[in-house]
Amino acid sequence: MSRIWNFSAGPAALPEEVLQQAQAELLDWHGAGCSVMEMSHRGKEFMSILDQAEADLRELMGIPEQYKVLFLQGGATQQFAQIPMNLLAGRSADYIVTGSWSKKAFKEAQRVGNVRCAATTESSGFTRLPVAEEIRLDPFAAYLHVCTNETIHGVEIPAHRIADTGVPLVVDMSSHILSRPVNVEKFGLIYAGAQKNIGPSGLTLVIVHRDLLGMAPLTIPTVMDYAVMAENGSMLNTPPTYGIYIAGLVFQWLKRQGGLEGMAAINDAKARLLYDCIDQSGGFYTNPVDPDCRSAMNVPFVLADAELDAKFLAESKAAGLASLKGHKSVGGMRASIYNAVPLAGVQALVDFMNDFAKRNG
Amino acid sequence: MSRIWNFSAGPAALPEEVLQQAQAELLDWHGAGCSVMEMSHRGKEFMSILDQAEADLRELMGIPEQYKVLFLQGGATQQFAQIPMNLLAGRSADYIVTGSWSKKAFKEAQRVGNVRCAATTESSGFTRLPVAEEIRLDPFAAYLHVCTNETIHGVEIPAHRIADTGVPLVVDMSSHILSRPVNVEKFGLIYAGAQKNIGPSGLTLVIVHRDLLGMAPLTIPTVMDYAVMAENGSMLNTPPTYGIYIAGLVFQWLKRQGGLEGMAAINDAKARLLYDCIDQSGGFYTNPVDPDCRSAMNVPFVLADAELDAKFLAESKAAGLASLKGHKSVGGMRASIYNAVPLAGVQALVDFMNDFAKRNG
Numbered sequence: 145m146s147r148i149w150n151f152s153a154g155p156a157a158l159p160e161e162v163l164q165q166a167q168a169e170l171l172d173w174h175g176a177g178c179s180v181m182e183m184s185h186r187g188k189e190f191m192s193i194l195d196q197a198e199a200d201l202r203e204l205m206g207i208p209e210q211y212k213v214l215f216l217q218g219g220a221t222q223q224f225a226q227i228p229m230n231l232l233a234g235r236s237a238d239y240i241v242t243g244s245w246s247k248k249a250f251k252e253a254q255r256v257g258n259v260r261c262a263a264t265t266e267s268s269g270f271t272r273l274p275v276a277e278e279i280r281l282d283p284f285a286a287y288l289h290v291c292t293n294e295t296i297h298g299v300e301i302p303a304h305r306i307a308d309t310g311v312p313l314v315v316d317m318s319s320h321i322l323s324r325p326v327n328v329e330k331f332g333l334i335y336a337g338a339q340k341n342i343g344p345s346g347l348t349l350v351i352v353h354r355d356l357l358g359m360a361p362l363t364i365p366t367v368m369d370y371a372v373m374a375e376n377g378s379m380l381n382t383p384p385t386y387g388i389y390i391a392g393l394v395f396q397w398l399k400r401q402g403g404l405e406g407m408a409a410i411n412d413a414k415a416r417l418l419y420d421c422i423d424q425s426g427g428f429y430t431n432p433v434d435p436d437c438r439s440a441m442n443v444p445f446v447l448a449d450a451e452l453d454a455k456f457l458a459e460s461k462a463a464g465l466a467s468l469k470g471h472k473s474v475g476g477m478r479a480s481i482y483n484a485v486p487l488a489g490v491q492a493l494v495d496f497m498n499d500f501a502k503r504n505g
Numbered sequence: 506m507s508r509i510w511n512f513s514a515g516p517a518a519l520p521e522e523v524l525q526q527a528q529a530e531l532l533d534w535h536g537a538g539c540s541v542m543e544m545s546h547r548g549k550e551f552m553s554i555l556d557q558a559e560a561d562l563r564e565l566m567g568i569p570e571q572y573k574v575l576f577l578q579g580g581a582t583q584q585f586a587q588i589p590m591n592l593l594a595g596r597s598a599d600y601i602v603t604g605s606w607s608k609k610a611f612k613e614a615q616r617v618g619n620v621r622c623a624a625t626t627e628s629s630g631f632t633r634l635p636v637a638e639e640i641r642l643d644p645f646a647a648y649l650h651v652c653t654n655e656t657i658h659g660v661e662i663p664a665h666r667i668a669d670t671g672v673p674l675v676v677d678m679s680s681h682i683l684s685r686p687v688n689v690e691k692f693g694l695i696y697a698g699a700q701k702n703i704g705p706s707g708l709t710l711v712i713v714h715r716d717l718l719g720m721a722p723l724t725i726p727t728v729m730d731y732a733v734m735a736e737n738g739s740m741l742n743t744p745p746t747y748g749i750y751i752a753g754l755v756f757q758w759l760k761r762q763g764g765l766e767g768m769a770a771i772n773d774a775k776a777r778l779l780y781d782c783i784d785q786s787g788g789f790y791t792n793p794v795d796p797d798c799r800s801a802m803n804v805p806f807v808l809a810d811a812e813l814d815a816k817f818l819a820e821s822k823a824a825g826l827a828s829l830k831g832h833k834s835v836g837g838m839r840a841s842i843y844n845a846v847p848l849a850g851v852q853a854l855v856d857f858m859n860d861f862a863k864r865n866g
Contacts, residue, residue, distance in 0.1 A: 146533075146538055147532065147533065147538050147539065148537075148538035148539055150538075150539050150543055152543065152544070152545045152548075153545070154545070154743065155542060155543055155544055155545060155546060155743065155746055156543060157539070157543050158540065158542060158543055160532070163531055163532050163540055163542075164532065166531060167528055167531040167532060170524055170527060170528040170531065171508065171521070171524050171525065171528060172507075172508065176509075177507055177508050177509035177511075177825070177827070178508065178509055178511050178518070178827070179519065179524055181516060181519055181524075181704075181705040181706075181751070182511055182513065182516055182517060182518050182519055183513070183516055184513045184514070184515070184516060184828055185516060185706065187513075187828070217578040217579050217580070217583075217707060217745075218578050218579055218583075218728055219578070219728070219742045219743055220742075221727070221728050221741065221742035222578075222579075222726060222728045222729075222742075224726075224727075225725075225726030225727070225728070225729075226726070229726075252726070252727060255723060255724055255725075255726070255727070256724065256726075337743065339743055339746075343542075344542040344745075344746065344747045345542075345546065345743040345744065345745055345746050345747070346578060346707040346708070346744070346745025346746070346747070346748055347707070362616060363616055363617065364586075364616075365583060365585075365586030365587070365590075365613070365616070365617075366582070366585075366586070366613060366616070367579055367580070367582050367583045367586070368583075368586075368726075380582065381580045381581075381582035381583075382515065382516065382580055382698065382700055382706040382707075383706065383707070384578075384705075384706055384707025384745065384748075385516055385700075385705065385706050385707070386705045386706070386707070386747065386748075387707055387745075387747075390542070464538070466538070466539070467545055467548070
C-alpha cells in the first residue's frame with residue numbers, strides 16, 4: 145500500500161496513526177465485541193468516548209466552563225442558517241465578508257432575518273482584510289459574524305486583528321480550528337465542519353457561550369435549538385457516533401504533537417516552506433494574498449503560464465501529490481496543508497514545485 | 506476477538522462482512538492511496554461510491570425514475586421538522602400516531618404549522634393498529650404521515666394495511682427499511698435514519714417523488730430544501746461521505762443475501778423463532794402487541810416476574826447477548842433483530858431464553 149500526500153481542501157487528510165488505530169479497533173472496540181458504529185449512543189461505552197472527546201477538546205483549546213461544546217450535524221452550511229435562527233431574536237446582525245464562505249454565510253442569514261454586511265473585500269478579489277475605516281459596525285447588532293480562515297481564497301485573520309467590538313463574535317473556524325492556540329473567551333460562538341482539521345464529514349462542532357443559549361423561537365426545528373442540544377449533551381437524537389469517535393482519536397493525536405502550541409510550530413514551518421517556495425520562484429508561482437493575512441492552512445497559487453496548469457497537475461499527481469487543483473472561482477492551484485499533512489508532505493510538494501519550475505521556467 | 510450478538514435498537518449491528526471490508530480498505534480505498542474519509546466529495550473516487558450506492562439502492566427497492574434519492578444529515582428527528590417545512594405549503598397535514606416515534610413526529614410538526622392527529626392508539630398502550638372507523642382523514646391534507654415500524658413499541662404496519670387515501674403518504678421507515686420488499690410507488694416520501702438497517706448514524710435517507718419538490722418557502726435553511734438537495738445530487742454541501750460508503754457496502758451485502766426477497770425470508774424465520782419462543786413460554790415471557798401488527802425487527806417482551814429482569818439482563822450479557830434491556834417507556838426487554846443480526850444470533854437468544862425460563866420458571 146502506498147499512501148499519497150493529500151492536499152484536499154476537505155474532506156482532507158487524517159493522521160495516519162489515527163486511521164491505523166481506527167482500523168485495528170474496527171470490529172471490536174476495546175473488547176466490547178462490536179464496532180463503535182454498532183454501539184448504542186446511550187450505552188456506557190459510547191458515552192465514555194463522547195465524554196473523553198469533549199474533555200480532550202476542552203483541554204486542547206482551553207475552553208472555559210461557561211462554554212458548551214456541541215457535536216452536531218449538517219456542516220457549516222447548516223450553521224449559516226442555524227446561527228441567525230438561534231441568535232437573531234428579532235434583531236439585526238453584522239457580517240464581515242472576506243471570501244466565498246463568509247459571503248455564503250451572509251446570504252443564507254438573509255433568508256432567516258435582518259442582517260447587514262459590515263464590510264466586504266470582494267472588490268479586491270478577497271485577497272486582503274478590510275481596514276478599520278471600511279468597517280461600519282452596528283453597536284446594537286445581535287452578533288458580528290466573521291470567517292477567520294477562508295478555505296477558497298486562502299485568507300486568514302490573525303489573532304491580533306480580532307478586536308472586541310462590544311457584541312458577541314460568531315466565527316466560522318472550519319478550516320483552521322485546532323491549527324494553533326486561540327483565546328476562546330474572545331468569542332460568543334465558534335463553529336466548524338469537521339472535515340478539515342477534526343475528523344470525517346458529517347460532524348459539526350459548535351462551542352457556544354451559555355449566555356447565547358435560550359433565545360431561539362419555539363418554531364425552529366428542535367434539533368437546531370442550541371439550548372435543547374446543550375441540555376441533552378448533544379444527544380436529543382442519535383449523534384454521528386463514528387465521526388465523534390474519529391474526532392476523539394484526532395484530539396488525542398494532537399495532544400501527542402504537543403497540543404496546539406506544538407501544532408502551531410509545525411504549521412508555521414510548513415507554511416513558511418511553501419510560501420517561500422512561491423515567493424522565491426521569480427514569478428513562476430504567485431500567491432495573490434496580502435502577506436499579513438495569508439492562510440497557514442490553504443495556500444492558493446497560480447502559475448505565470450496557465451498553459452502549464454494541466455501538466456503541473458498531471459505530473460504532481462504522478463509524483464503522489466494529490467488534489468492540488470485550485471477552486472474553480474480562483475483557478476490555478478491550491479495546497480491545503482491541514483494539521484494531518486506533515487512537514488515531509490509539504491517538503492515533497494516544494495521539491496516537486498522547484499523541479500517543475502526549473503524544467504519549465 | 507469475540508464478537509457479541511448485538512440486539513441494540515440503534516445504532517445497531519452491521520454485517521460482519523461489511524465491517525471486514527471497511528477494515529481492509531480503511532487506509533487505502535481501491536489503490537487511491539487514502540481512506541474514503543480523506544477523499545474530496547467532488548472527486549471521481551467518491552462520486553463513484555455515491556453513484557454506486559444510489560444505483561444499488563434503486564435496484565434493491567425498485568425505486569422508479571420519478572423518485573429522487575437524497576443522502577442527508579440530521580436523522581429522522583430533523584426530518585420530523587423538515588417534512589412539514591417542505592410539504593405543508595400553508596396547508597394542513599394528517600398524522601396517524603401508533604407509537605412513540607409517530608407521536609414525536611406529530612409534536613415536532615406542530616411547531617412548524619397546522620397538523621392534525623387523524624388517529625392514535627395511545628389509549629391502548631400502542632399495542633395495536635387503529636381500525637378504519639377510528640381514522641378521520643382530511644381529504645385536503647398536504648400529506649398523511651405514518652411510521653410503518655415503531656422501534657419502541659414493536660408495532661409494524663403490514664403492507665396490505667397501507668391503502669391509497671388520495672393524499673401523498675409520507676412514511677418513517679427508519680427501523681424496517683430494506684427488511685422486505687416494498688412498493689415505493691405507494692408513497693410520496695420515504696425517510697429513514699441510517700443507524701438501524703442502513704449504516705452508521707449521521708446519515709439520513711430520503712426517497713421523494715419529484716412532484717413533492719419545489720414547494721418549500723425561501724425562508725427555510727437551504728440545506729433543508731429537498732428540491733435544492735435533489736438538484737445538487739445531495740451535494741449542496743459536504744455529505745457524510747463515510748456513512749454513505751458504509752451504506753453502499755451494506756447495499757452490496759443485501760444483494761448477496763438475495764435482495765429484499767431473500768432478506769424477508771431470513772427475517773420472517775428469525776421473527777417466527779423469537780415470537781414462538783415467547784408465545785410458547787407458558788406466560789413466562791409475553792409480548793403485548795396484536796399478532797397482526799407485530800414487528801419483525803423490534804421484539805419487546807416482558808417477564809411475568811419483573812424481579813427476574815436484572816438476573817435476565819446480567820446472565821444474557823454474560824452469554825454474549827447484548828443490549829436486551831427494553832426502552833424505559835415500555836420496560837422489560839427488547840430484542841432488535843435487524844437485517845445484520847443473523848438467524849444464528851436469534852437462535853442463541855432463544856436457546857438462552859428457554860434455558861432461563863426452565864431454570865427460573
